[in-house]
Each structure stands twice: as C-alpha cells, then as structure tokens.
Amino acid sequence: MISVPSEGKPESEIIVPTFENTLPYEFEDIKLQYDPTGNLKAGTGATVWDSSFVLLKYLESQFKKGLTKDNLSIIELGAGTGLVGLSLGTMLPNAQITLTDQASVVPLLKFNAENAKLSNVRVEILDWKQPPLLEQYDMIIMSDLITWPELYTPLVNTIDLLSNEETLIVFSHECRSFEKEQKFYQKLSKKFRFKNVDENEQDPVYRSDDLYLFTAKKKCE
Numbered sequence: 001m002i003s004v005p006s007e008g009k010p011e012s013e014i015i016v017p018t019f020e021n022t023l024p025y026e027f028e029d030i031k032l033q034y035d036p037t038g039n040l041k042a043g044t045g046a047t048v049w050d051s052s053f054v055l056l057k058y059l060e061s062q063f064k065k066g067l068t069k070d071n072l073s074i075i076e077l078g079a080g081t082g083l084v085g086l087s088l089g090t091m092l093p094n095a096q097i098t099l100t101d102q103a104s105v106v107p108l109l110k111f112n113a114e115n116a117k118l119s120n121v122r123v124e125i126l127d128w129k130q131p132p133l134l135e136q137y138d139m140i141i142m143s144d145l146i147t148w149p150e151l152y153t154p155l156v157n158t159i160d161l162l163s164n165e166e167t168l169i170v171f172s173h174e175c176r177s178f179e180k181e182q183k184f185y186q187k188l189s190k191k192f193r194f195k196n197v198d199e200n201e202q203d204p205v206y207r208s209d210d211l212y213l214f215t216a217k218k219k220c221e
C-alpha cells in the first residue's frame, strides 16, 4: 500500500494519487513508473532526467572498482522516480539506501520502491526547506538539483546537516545557465571542497559536454 504524505491534513482531505496514467519505464534491470501527464502532480520529480544516468553509470563503475564498506549508508536527495537509488539498491545489497524527495513526489517514489522489493531501500520525505535533525551518511548522491536559485541555500544547508568530513558527495547536473548555477557552486565551496570528474573517468556512453559530474567532501573545520 502506498502511504501518502498528509502534511498534517485530516484523513478526509488526503487525496490518494491514482497511478493509472503513469507509464512504465525500464533501464537495465530497473523498472519504474513515471508520469509524463502530470497526473500525480510530482512536478520535475515525475521524470527521469539525463544527468541521473551519468551519475548512476559513474557510481556503478566506482562500486565495481571497490568503492564500498560494510553497512555503507547512502542518501539520495531529490530522488524523483528513484532510478539511481533503486539501481544502487540492487547493486549493493549490504548498503542502506535512503531515497528522499519533497512530499508531492514521495507517492511515486514509494510506488517505484515498493515495486522494486528491496529490503535495503527506504523512502522518506525530505524537503530542503525544512530539513529535520538528521543522521550523517557515508555518501550523499544527487542528480539535476541545481535548478532553483532560491533553493541553493536550503540545499547546501541540507547537505551540510547530512554530512561529516568523511562523507563522499557525488552529484551530476545538466548545465542550463552557468551564470545562475555558479552561485550554487560558490555557496557549496564555502564548506565543501569539490572537483569535476574528468570525462575520461566517466562512462564512455553516458556522458555529455553539458552534463557535469562532481565529487565533494566537507572541509576540515
């Protein structure tokens, strides 16, 4: 059963989304529903964005090279349909993976996670504007989130709350306006060191000149 985030509303006012008009989507082993009609009102979270493939294929290669540890904890921010996190869930059965997004996206994300039947994956509401007091993770992953300048500060603050100096942050982004997006990088660089993943280290197919991939770590205080 899909539980719908109620945001404090009485049960009578909670609208249960219908998944009737969503469409099946498949990438390698992972099967998802997405929502091109906007039926679920999940906004940008209803679509699988190109930079998520760049992130996923890079992470896959890093995990094949041995990037892992016992009980690795991973959190994905703005997970959307869940392609990256759910794929990692199948790839890393011993890791604990938390997929998060804002409340309006969580029904679709939960639907996809429940269909994937992965005991190592959970779905949580996490709105960057109201980050709860959270645990810190070994890894934070994100794709295509540097879209809204008004959310740059809440997003950087959320990353800050979820990380310590050991946390590896890996994120991808499709550049649409460098002028606008550079403000995010400036804010991030106050607390984090980050570097561009060279094209040669990325997947030979799933990369593109306008899709950027970065790793970041928190600076030592």
Ligand SMILES: C[S@@+](CC[C@H](N)C(=O)[O-])C[C@H]1O[C@@H](n2cnc3c(N)ncnc32)[C@H](O)[C@@H]1O
Pocket (backbone or CB within 6 Å): 042, 043, 044, 045, 046, 047, 048, 049, 050, 051, 052, 077, 078, 079, 080, 081, 101, 102, 105, 126, 127, 128, 129, 142, 143, 144, 145, 147, 151
């Ligand atoms: C362009 S989509 C990317 C989705 C997915 N990561 C991908 O690459 O396919 C941006 C995501 O950021 C999420 N988002 C936007 N504002 C947010 C907020 N305040 N808190 C949490 N997530 C948010 C959206 O719901 C959406 O899932």
